[in-house]
Amino acid sequence: MIASLSLVLLCQLAGEALVRGIGAPMPGPVIGLMFLLVLLLLRDRFAVLARGPLLGGEADGVESISRGLLANLSLLFVPAGVGVVQKLDLIVNHGIAFLGVLAISVLITLLVTVGTFIVASRLMTRGESER
């Protein structure tokens, strides 16, 4: 378990270092995600990598620790959420308009994104079947 956690942290560390190093405008953990993905894909190609946390199918491998983290993803937002409760006066100052604008924007964004995705995916499958 410790080896798997170390591997996850190592990917994040490499991501943060790269982002800081080249001054890229993206979050370090997202680059870390790509490093871990590449490692998992390389493991399938080169058997020599399939050991320790990358063995696969192990109860304490990197896969199971990642699944554990993601199963409790909601928990990780609680500290930041409590910070918002502390700043309720900011919302009260700007009143109902602030909440209303956010709510409408969320609904429109959900509808536009889901609509675009479905239309694009149907056009693509139709294009393939006609070929």
Place this chain on the structure above:
Amino acid sequence: MSGDPFSLWVYLSQSPLLWLTVTLLVYAITDAISIWTHRHPLANPVLHSMWIIGAFLKLTNTSYTTYFGGAQFVHFLLGPATVALAVPLYENRKVVASAILPMLVALAAGSVTAVASVMLFAEAVGLPREVVLSMAPKSVTAGVAMGISESLHADPSLTAVAVILTGIMGAITVTPLMNWMGITDFRARGFAVGIAAHGIGTARAFQVDAVAGVFAGIAMSLNALVTSLLVPLAVTFLLR
């Protein structure tokens, strides 16, 4: 009895142990209720944990800094959890690879809509300019959004409020909205909530469906990149 309860409280309330325990315990209870209600959207564990803990801090007159001393251990795991998204992405790589094109089109449409809609509506209802700028990056994860807000000389703490509220609203509305519209494609449902409601929406997507969670995670990551480029553009073109 040698020590009085007050001095015991003073000691414990300054230690990380108490606030870490409170965070985990309140979440464990709200998550159990969420499971008990079959993940009902209104039983969102983030929403209920944050107001219960917030009220508790108010009642005990505890500062957020003291609370964060304990809660930071949980907060820290956000980074590793982002890296961990690689695993479901790897396991569903075939489904993801076959949907690259719809994802890119939906990313473009969704991130433009997220930024433009909030800025135009906020201007229309007459919110002050600083508030409009602070709300612009509300659909991306808090760390990135606060960075964007800072670069616009807006108010990062107001941005954080907008980000968290957006996440909660998206997580609560996505399931009823998509069911009502009869959308059964969990790739599209997940992708939409990842664009609109970042990590809190992604957490909701993982509760509902594994494939939805993967697509939400991809959408959230890509949206963080696109929005940081998009907001300065939108400020130039939409606000005069």
